[in-house]
Amino acid sequence: MDERRVLLIGKRAGVLTRLAAALRARGIAADEVRDPTGAGVDPSGGHRVVAFGRAVKPADRDRLRRTLGAADPEVVFVDGYAPIVELLVAQCEQALDRRPLGRRAIVDASVRGGIVDLELRGPCRLRITSYRLDGLYRTHTRELFDRAVRAGTHSAALDPRAARSRHAFVVIRADDETVALAAG
Incomplete structure (x- = not known):
């Protein structure tokens, strides 16, 4: 499993594309799902972090958390603060940091x-x-x-x-x- 792999789920294609490119530039593998319901998400995708855009409804987030969390209890979920690429990259980097406190x-x-x-x-x-x-x-x-x-x-x-x-x-x-x- 790739230890630096992120799944991006959101509605705004431009933000997802720029965010995925910024993550890849930092050596982080990123996959995009532009359906805010998360349809077609593979629970066995090996993602260490799942980042939700603000357009993903709470019910869809909860369902995806249950599904993906059951497949991998160590997956970390991130609710994107705002559609600011640099901020979202920082949130993903923080979630990927598995060092002991x-x-x-x-x-x-x-x-x-x-x-x-x-x-x-x-x-x-x-x-x-x-x-x-x-x-x-x-x-x-x-x-x-x-x-x-x-x-x-x-x-x-x-x-x-x-x-x-x-x-x-x-x-x-x-x-x-x-x-x-x-x-x-």
């Missing part, structure tokens, strides 16, 4: 009151990026932090619009580890 660089991470707080286990290169969808569903990206840091706690402030937005998200990268969070 005690070996991960990011000990804890959260977003509260417009502040990203995190704790790191050791020194690393830390990058924090925020994504926000505006009222017209355009993506706004902002690099909040990018430098080498020591172990310990670190914080970064979201820009005021992202801090107020219900559609804001944060991606934290510490060397080869990724965490994606909803900020809004």
Whole structure:
């Protein structure tokens, strides 16, 4: 079984195609299903992660979780936060990371009151990026932090619009580890 294989289920062909290409560029095998009901999904497909787009209805998600989970209890399910390719890639990378928690660089991470707080286990290169969808569903990206840091706690402030937005998200990268969070 390919340890880095993702099944993408959604309705928006453009997002699925760009997401699959971005995952493949990172060495992650990606298969696309453009039917939001998940018809035709092979439970024995060997996928480690199943990512659902927002157009997949809750009843279909539940049915697919039961079916695919019965075939492979270790499969991880991801509900895509927003149709932002970089964010969805980060969510998939996070789900594929099977390292024990005690070996991960990011000990804890959260977003509260417009502040990203995190704790790191050791020194690393830390990058924090925020994504926000505006009222017209355009993506706004902002690099909040990018430098080498020591172990310990670190914080970064979201820009005021992202801090107020219900559609804001944060991606934290510490060397080869990724965490994606909803900020809004």
